[in-house]
Amino acid sequence: MSDWHGERPPAGRxxxxxxxxxxxxxxxxxxxGDVARTWWSRRFVEVLESFGMGGRLDRGRAYARTGQVMSLSLSTSLVVALVMGSRPEPYRARIGVRKFSDEDWRRIEHVLADRAVFAAKLLAGEMPPEIEDVFAGLxxxxxPQSPRELSMDCTCPxxxxxxxxxxxxxxxxxESFDTDPFEILAWRGRSREDLLDRLRELRDPMPPPEDRPDDTPPDPEDDLAAFWLRPKAPAVPEPDELPTRRPDAILDELPPLTVNGRSLTDDLRPLYRRFAT
Incomplete structure (x- = not known):
């Protein structure tokens, strides 16, 4: 029921x-015409209408289409909006729903992880219809299935x-559900990031280092984390392991140098050898 501030007008007026x-x-x-475009968004509106709210919902459609809603935020189990009416201060409208417990979400996540198609379709912006069967099976x-699962209040009179x-x-x-079906799940208690992280953990478990049989690093093909690591640089050989090279070898790479018919290259070789000792 809407909160009341001030004197109520007579009933019916x-x-x-x-x-x-x-x-x-x-x-x-x-x-x-209709607002919802996807099956899951239409389902949400149908649920509200089934609670006897259909006629009353129509009253706010014009407000939603003319931009009277100043802000809308969704968090776990609660949606809060600021809506401008005929008074200078906007009204605060709140819609709450029961969130699932951590144990409920643990069971949900295990079922979703077993069927990769659910995560794939959610990431593609789709809500597979079969997901309702997943929840029903648990x-x-x-x-929401009854008005008791929803709470609504507004600061208007x-x-x-x-x-x-x-x-x-x-x-x-x-309409926000139309754009991002993850918001329905966030409303029930699991954000997009938390849900996807948990599904990745369940589908690709990596044992901690202490549980590995030895200190051998995992094969990069089996270790997704290692894929992003910088490749290990080859070891630099010690000086005594390097191949030997004559100190005057660089002269072999030069064209023949002669002065007055005498080979300057041959004259330089003893000097290069002497400097190397």
Missing amino acids: HPAARPIRVEGGLTLRSKR GLTLF DWEVPCKHLAATCYLLA
Whole structure:
């Protein structure tokens, strides 16, 4: 239920006031008709409508399309939006959902890791429909199944829930799910980075160094981390291991030098040998 600040108007009577226009507010890409484009975003809207919110959601569609929502942030289990109404200060609309426990996520991650197609499609910006079966098989649901799983409140004086500020937030949230399905999972308690890191660990486990049978470094073809290391430089031979070279060998690379018919090259050889001793 929306929070109330100030004196409530009589039941059935609401002061008619035009909202203050916002410059640079968030707007829906959809300018008419349905908002959601993907199956998972439509599913979210259908869930809200199944709770008897359909008619009330329509009240906020115009707000969402004209940019009255100033900001929208999503974190674990909570979405917060600032929505400008007819008063100088924007209203704060909040939508909360129950997040899954760490144990729930441990079970979810093991199932997702066993089927690489889920991570691949999520990275491609898609939510595979079969993912709902994964959650159902674990006794969980990706989308809320009853109003008890959602909490909504707004600082506006409207009695109805959702008010138009919350409804506008719902539509923008649905469109954000369209763009990035990972946000649905983040809302339930796992950020994109944490989930992908965990799936990589489960699919490509690397034993710690102390668990390896000896000190032999892993084969680079089997060790993804070693792939990015600088290759080891070849050992520099000790001076006594270097091949011997005559000190006057450089003279062999020069063209013959003669002065008055005498070979200057032959005259220089004793000097080069003497300097090398």
